[in-house]
Amino acid sequence: MERKNIRIIAVVVVAAAIVGGSIGAYVFIFAPGAGQYNWSAADCPGAPSTITADQIIKIGVLGDLSDTTGKGAYQGAWLAARDLNLEGGIIVDGKTYYYGITSEDTQEAAPAINTQTGITAAERLINYKNVQYTLGGFRTEYVLSYLNVLFPEKIPFFSCGAAWDTFTTTLVPYFYNGGNAGPPLGVLPPYKYFFRQTPLSLSEMADQIADYIIYLTNSSFNNGYNITKFHIIREAHTWNADALSVINTTLSNNQIFNLTEGVYAQFNPAEPTTWDSVMSTFISNVKTSDDTNQSVIIPFISGSGGQTFMEKYATAGTGQPNSIVCGIDVQSQKETFWSQTSGNCRYEVCYVTVKENVAKTPNTIDFWNNYTTKWSETPSYNSFGAYDSILAMNWAINESQSFDPDVMVTTLETLNGTDYFEGVGSRVAYNPTNHAIIKGYPHGTGMLVQWVDDPSDGGTWTCLPTFWEDSGVPGNPYDIYPKTLAEGDIIIPSWWPSP
Numbered sequence: 001m002e003r004k005n006i007r008i009i010a011v012v013v014v015a016a017a018i019v020g021g022s023i024g025a026y027v028f029i030f031a032p033g034a035g036q037y038n039w040s041a042a043d044c045p046g047a048p049s050t051i052t053a054d055q056i057i058k059i060g061v062l063g064d065l066s067d068t069t070g071k072g073a074y075q076g077a078w079l080a081a082r083d084l085n086l087e088g089g090i091i092v093d094g095k096t097y098y099y100g101i102t103s104e105d106t107q108e109a110a111p112a113i114n115t116q117t118g119i120t121a122a123e124r125l126i127n128y129k130n131v132q133y134t135l136g137g138f139r140t141e142y143v144l145s146y147l148n149v150l151f152p153e154k155i156p157f158f159s160c161g162a163a164w165d166t167f168t169t170t171l172v173p174y175f176y177n178g179g180n181a182g183p184p185l186g187v188l189p190p191y192k193y194f195f196r197q198t199p200l201s202l203s204e205m206a207d208q209i210a211d212y213i214i215y216l217t218n219s220s221f222n223n224g225y226n227i228t229k230f231h232i233i234r235e236a237h238t239w240n241a242d243a244l245s246v247i248n249t250t251l252s253n254n255q256i257f258n259l260t261e262g263v264y265a266q267f268n269p270a271e272p273t274t275w276d277s278v279m280s281t282f283i284s285n286v287k288t289s290d291d292t293n294q295s296v297i298i299p300f301i302s303g304s305g306g307q308t309f310m311e312k313y314a315t316a317g318t319g320q321p322n323s324i325v326c327g328i329d330v331q332s333q334k335e336t337f338w339s340q341t342s343g344n345c346r347y348e349v350c351y352v353t354v355k356e357n358v359a360k361t362p363n364t365i366d367f368w369n370n371y372t373t374k375w376s377e378t379p380s381y382n383s384f385g386a387y388d389s390i391l392a393m394n395w396a397i398n399e400s401q402s403f404d405p406d407v408m409v410t411t412l413e414t415l416n417g418t419d420y421f422e423g424v425g426s427r428v429a430y431n432p433t434n435h436a437i438i439k440g441y442p443h444g445t446g447m448l449v450q451w452v453d454d455p456s457d458g459g460t461w462t463c464l465p466t467f468w469e470d471s472g473v474p475g476n477p478y479d480i481y482p483k484t485l486a487e488g489d490i491i492i493p494s495w496w497p498s499p
Helices: 068-086 116-127 140-153 166-176 202-217 238-252 272-290 305-314 364-375 381-400 405-412
Strands: 056-063 090-092 095-105 133-136 157-159 194-196 227-235 260-267 294-301 323-329 349-352 447-454 458-463
Touching: 056 068, 056 116, 056 381, 068 095, 068 133, 068 364, 068 381, 090 381, 095 116, 116 140, 133 381, 140 157, 140 238, 157 381, 166 194, 202 227, 202 238, 202 294, 202 323, 202 349, 227 238, 227 272, 238 260, 238 294, 260 272, 272 294, 272 305, 294 305, 305 323, 364 381, 381 405
Parallel strands: 056 095, 056 133, 133 157, 157 194, 227 260, 227 294, 294 323, 323 349
Antiparallel strands: 090 095, 349 447, 447 458
């Protein structure tokens, strides 16, 4: 059970900002001999109070604990550990073990990138807490930095927030193919310990968003309207760069309907004082570009810029654009977004992992309800990914009767679609060559929901259909999930002129 400790050069860094006699910030990097974390039943929700440290499977969560992404991952992992522990834990070679959960704050949702905070968090999990497995992540730059710390120690990482394609298109295959699967990348840590749980890769999500937009242009929504263009606004971060070519290629050259690329803009998430100008100019240019026609605006926003953008969209000075917003806006995935924007998110179509009261899997609704009961807030996509990651670890340990990380990897590679288990966010199975969750319902898929008025609490989501029966395309490729999961049709903005 105990991982062999790796001794490092003794380093103690103390950085403090004294303001009014108080310490504003501090960071400690634990050196050899600086002490070890004392794991106990208190770290194992739902486990008997009499368990001993040698019965604990030690799991660390990495994420920004002040942000919905990191907090959601921790809370989802905590619930999974509790549920498994309440069921009696897991028996390996005749001995009963229980799941322990700890976390370290990477501060990776901060507008300005400082990957050292992620590295420090990973080093604490390794050297102070001696974790065996990890999960979490959000910002690509941070995840890359702490995987370089985790993987040389053979500590698996289940990604619950980072969408960057290269993790699973290049880095995992590169390791498995001896460097023949991609360009020379220098000395790599063993990326075989990486598994993508949530979300899908950015290009896979962009592909589904594009398919949905094609559906819109060919459904009853388009009856009488002339949707001719798509516009893109993105935050200038690594994670969404792969989406641009997917969107442009799919929407401007598909077998059903061709749209024209319109206005493009990007903003620096580390400079919020510039957002107002960039977004106002973007909306103005969209209105000029569209003239009397209709269009789709596709955002790729993971930070707080989503609120600013939707406020600009809904309150444009000389009239709102004849556009529907449809894309990735992480802020809009929380139930508080309606109140945060004072209802200005009305009509926005969001790409999400799961929708409340929609049975994406047989376990989805129970998890949602248990999560909101425990934490008094709704789960994020990270929460679903974290819960299913713990279930995947449990499945592999139970199947193999081993805690060895290499055995866990090879065991999970047999969970390839022929074998699977039903998670809370999807049916869980991986592509054995790149460790990405398999794309496509009932495995990894997103859902399209729209913010609409709700007399009971101001605003709510509606799960939208993504399928039309007379597409004329064999296999109806725009069926992202079954029509039976939809709750209502899309509502067009009230300011659009009559067709």
